[in-house]
Amino acid sequence: MSDGEEKEGSIGLEVPLAAIGGALYGLFGVYLKKTMGLIEGGNFNPASGVHWGTILSSGVFWVAVIVGILGLVAWIVALHVGRVSIVGPIVGGFIVFVPVVCGFLGIIIPQEEITFKKVIGILAITAGSMGLAAKGE
Amino acid sequence: MIEPYVFLALAAATLLGISTPLQSRGIKMVSDINPIEDGKIQWGKIKDIIKTLINRYILVAVVLGVAGGLGNMMALGRGEATIVQPLMTFGNFVTVLLGAVWLNESLDKLEYFEIALVLIGILFLGWATA
Numbered sequence: 177m178s179d180g181e182e183k184e185g186s187i188g189l190e191v192p193l194a195a196i197g198g199a200l201y202g203l204f205g206v207y208l209k210k211t212m213g214l215i216e217g218g219n220f221n222p223a224s225g226v227h228w229g230t231i232l233s234s235g236v237f238w239v240a241v242i243v244g245i246l247g248l249v250a251w252i253v254a255l256h257v258g259r260v261s262i263v264g265p266i267v268g269g270f271i272v273f274v275p276v277v278c279g280f281l282g283i284i285i286p287q288e289e290i291t292f293k294k295v296i297g298i299l300a301i302t303a304g305s306m307g308l309a310a311k312g313e
Numbered sequence: 314m315i316e317p318y319v320f321l322a323l324a325a326a327t328l329l330g331i332s333t334p335l336q337s338r339g340i341k342m343v344s345d346i347n348p349i350e351d352g353k354i355q356w357g358k359i360k361d362i363i364k365t366l367i368n369r370y371i372l373v374a375v376v377l378g379v380a381g382g383l384g385n386m387m388a389l390g391r392g393e394a395t396i397v398q399p400l401m402t403f404g405n406f407v408t409v410l411l412g413a414v415w416l417n418e419s420l421d422k423l424e425y426f427e428i429a430l431v432l433i434g435i436l437f438l439g440w441a442t443a
Contacts, residue, residue: 205401219390220386271401275394280395297396297433297434297439301431302399303430305431308408
């Protein structure tokens with residue numbers, strides 16, 4: 177069986193795997209934001225041992241790591257079984273969609289303000305990057 | 314004035330965007346090595362894969378990836394997730410741009426339109442923090 181035929185046969189999996197990968201990777205960003213909230217003022221300094229101590233001893237950071245690794249695995253498997261032109265935009269869309277929804281609704285992280293400029297910016301950047309993700313991966 | 318964390322997020326996304334094609338190029342160097350022959354794992358070939366994986370493309374990609382990841386963490390600490398995470402997709406723009414400049418890949422009208430959308434989105438998100 178050729179590589180092309182193999183991909184044809186597993187195309188039904190590419191969309192759910194890409195969505196799961198993107199959603200988990202989006203959640204990784206959300207948990208990372210929550211972890212940064214543990215540092216006073218959020219001013220994380222990579223050279224500070226105290227900051228790393230706070231991060232590495234928090235359960236939230238390890239949740240972020242596990243979620244990030246699972247997301248990456250799902251993403252790689254989706255790319256392996258599917259087409260970049262389909263997987264790229266779906267993953268790219270979910271990576272933006274999940275943190276935005278969590279931020280706007282105050283899920284996991286504190287609620288953030290919804291403004292017109294923000295919504296336009298998010299829609300434009302999501303539409304553009306979803307298209308570019310089909311080519312760029 | 315636009316908040317500094319917007320520029321931090323864009324810098325982090327740029328580093329990650331540069332790291333992606335370097336990773337691909339580095340990984341392609343091992344694609345010719347098949348560690349399974351006659352249904353048996355060839356441990357010598359696995360050693361070869363590991364040795365080949367430690368190449369300059371992968372090393373530079375790892376350094377850029379770590380720097381980009383730390384930049385993302387710093388930006389997330391200082392700013393809103395609803396601004397920082399969308400800005401991180403700027404990396405796709407950088408990857409496509411590098412493909413066009415370094416690898417002479419051609420861009421069609423739709424891709425120019427998508428690049429314009431990303432830039433407009435960045436302007437609006439920057440403006441939202443002003």
